[in-house]
Amino acid sequence: MRKIISKSFNLEYNETKKGRLDAFINDEISELTRSQIQKFIKDQYITVNGQPVAKSGFKLTNGDKILVNVPEEEPIEAIPENIPIDVVYEDDDVLVVNKPQGMVVHPAAGHPDKTLVNAILYHCQINDDDMIRPGIVHRIDKDTSGLLMIAKNNLAKQSLMKQLKEKSNLREYVAIVHGNFKEKTGKINAPLGRSKTDRKKQAVVENGRNAVTHFTVLEQFENYSLLKLKLETGRTHQIRVHMQYIGHPVAGDPLYGPKNTLKGNGQFLHAKTLGFVHPRTNKWMEFSVEPPKIFLDTLMQLRH
CATH class of the missing domain: 3.30.2350.10 (Pseudouridine synthase)
Known part of the structure; x- marks a missing residue:
């Protein structure tokens, strides 16, 4: 089951030279880390011109439209574990x-x-x-x-x-x-x-x-x-x-x-x-x- 989307970002690439997808998103959205972005790409939460891409290093060209869907984080709960301290x-x-x-x-x-x-x-x-x-x-x-x-x-x-x-x-x-x-x-x-x-x-x-x-x-x-x-x-x-x-x-x-x-x-x-x-x-x-x-x-x- 896919996670619930918590927020989305619509971006457009306007550079004359080709650029990496993950690097571009990292520069545009400061709240996301590079590793998070790469995971979202792998899990197909990020599309380019409406289509998911296979690699974080996907090369963008001028005019490409990028949709970044940020999934809702799974709740974290601290539970007791028998670990020696x-x-x-x-x-x-x-x-x-x-x-x-x-x-x-x-x-x-x-x-x-x-x-x-x-x-x-x-x-x-x-x-x-x-x-x-x-x-x-x-x-x-x-x-x-x-x-x-x-x-x-x-x-x-x-x-x-x-x-x-x-x-x-x-x-x-x-x-x-x-x-x-x-x-x-x-x-x-x-x-x-x-x-x-x-x-x-x-x-x-x-x-x-x-x-x-x-x-x-x-x-x-x-x-x-x-x-x-x-x-x-x-x-x-x-x-x-x-x-x-x-x-x-x-x-x-x-x-x-x-x-x-x-x-x-x-x-x-x-x-x-x-x-x-x-x-x-x-x-x-x-x-x-x-x-x-x-x-x-x-x-x-x-x-x-």
Whole structure:
């Protein structure tokens, strides 16, 4: 059964040179990603002059009329799944977990299950009206490992989100990055927003959202350095974009780093230390976990 159409776009190609169908739609409709467009073409939701086309690379000619039908998304629901999680701390209000590399934090298009949220819902009860991101107050990327704080009720959620907004909590990372540094410490203050050339990426952009990252050089090796990074703000891909911006991309980063890099399971970035005021007791709590084995093994190789 075909999905219900949620919206449609009528486009006309007015270029003297031939152009790719998927690239043209991507330029014209900013809310769609290139992968979404290619899937819609494959599923015959997009027609050229009234006819479906077989390939995303279909060449358009001047005057071609394109109809883009956007299907209604299937509802996403977070359901409990018996997936082991590394619990660092837990009480009636908060849960602190060490997320492994390769795990998405919550269900979304393309990742409907096997997420950290699915695992948490099996592990314990979360009293939250958000059906997709219950208990989630902050996130780390799929291939970034490390500490996350989870709110088990509304009191905890409001308190932890307030601390994030007021920048009163502690979030420190360690990362292996390309290149060496003359300075021992630094501060990167550069606004972030969606990249104008690649919608999958964030970038330093004029009039973007305020973003501040502090770094300290812990060790230096041949062509690489180990950094401690402290977040003042928490924007999407903040550390990865800021390090690329200053010419020291995170090693292993498939999105913002060079192809010639350290081999691993994605970026060598780990949320090592997390601190916050407990929402009920008002006591300061701080946790720290070591990076995964592949991170530590790579450090050992660099040292030798």
